[in-house]
Amino acid sequence: METGSTDIFLSRAAEFFSLQYDFALYALLAAVLVGVICGLVGTFMVLRGMSLVGDAAGHATLPGVAIAFLLTGTKSAPALLLGALVSAVLGAMTITWISRGPRVRADAAIGIVLSTFFGLGIVLLSYIQASPTGQQAGLSEYLFGNAAAVTPAQIGVVALAGAVLVVLVGIFYRPLSLMVFDERFAQSLGLPTHWLELGLMSALAVAVVLSIQAVGVILVAAMLIIPPSAARFLSKKLPGVMVASVVMGGVSGALGAMLSYVYEGVATGPAMVLVAVFFFALALGFGPVGGALPRALRRRRARQRAMPGGAR
């Protein structure tokens, strides 16, 4: 990069983080909150092998958003979020329902539901876009996310819900971690694993719905999957993985919002995801738990120990 463009980048970045504009502050808050919430909930999803359910739930919110807009005729946040929630829950229930028999496996069910709901959402969105009132609605923001469009009221809702999620995960940490690690044993202790599972799915739906305005329905799953996956290379204990995931999610949010501010026209969601992927690549290469470089070093040390003196 030339010196000149680096200077411009740095001054624009400094301008964003100095938070002299309200919308920059809101964008930063929204993106960080989303990163933190997704990093937390995503840890359990990834460890339970349910990452793609988050992807399906994200895509499944779109028809809900569109229908809520068609019914109310306004872009009022509570209505759209409620529509998104109902639609995400419907999507999750449909996955469970069609994969119940032996013919349709879970991965196929997820693919079917994801594409059906998303296809329906896109059709509805095109219809809205073509109508006179729809053109200004800016519903396409829900596709890729626009953290700068998040209102203070929405940030309040996201912050509150995020706080509730953190408290609930704190309270139910032991049963949740036990169920994800060893469900059979959890049942033998008399833990209500069905309810815990339902709680986890609800947390997922809530996290997705809270995130779509900032990240967009298409990429919200990335924020649920990438930070926890990277965090697994950083700690061999669950609390460590959770903290690392939350921190990486939050930082990805902050840097993503900044990039989206500096490079006008770049949507927040893709920017956040790319930052998260950058962290993931670092973790993959250098993470102390199974990262490529530490593993290679350990192998070399083991070889040297095996043949003392002959290590040349």
Place this chain on the structure above:
Amino acid sequence: MSAGDALTIQHLNLSYGAERVVEDVNVKLKPGSLVGIVGPNGAGKSTLIKAIAGAKEPDSGTITICGEEGRRGRRHLTYVPQRGEVDWDFPITAEEVVRQGRFAHVGLLRRFRGDDKAAVTDALQAVAMTALKHRQIGELSGGQQQRVFLARALAQGGEVFLMDEPFAGVDAATEKAIVEVLRALRDAGKTVVVVHHDLVTVSDYFDELVLLNRTIIAQGPTAEVFTPDNMRETYGGNLAIFDRRDAVAVVE
């Protein structure tokens, strides 16, 4: 049913969908016994274990543990799942797994007290895993993983120990160590129920046997139950049986 029984199963029926897999099972076990559940693949052993552990709802029948049914009964039960049922890449250390054994005692939020910590330390010691307690479980060998599971059960305590194939895929040293721990539990008055596959070691390991093939074929002291006739009935034709002096050796 006498009040002193550790585990009583009466007229238990279990099925998957329309298919009945366990039929009219009746079992009565006393405290201080080491019992093997033996039967061919598909005999319903795992299903029976699931039902005792509360992971499968019976069609009918009762399971009584230390005089109590249902969830109250299962408070006296300590379950060691099959090694294959757990995600071994999970970010958790051996010590953390053993600490899970105390979850039933500490509940949601109470901190670990001295006695909880002592139980964890003692359990790790009993299976000779103290030196490896900070390893992530995925870094352990199959035998070491099984020892960690056993240590979790020891840390949990309880009156009835239920183990699903603890010797599957473990090394000889671990098998010996596990057997010693199981005998120590029995000598301390606990009831230890083990699903077992290796018929060669059956008469060495267990005081009592339950032979299962959909229903109970025979049960009682190993010396009385482990006969060629009973084994033939349990396993059908898929069994080569050798009478060797006074002992019976059986190969599946």
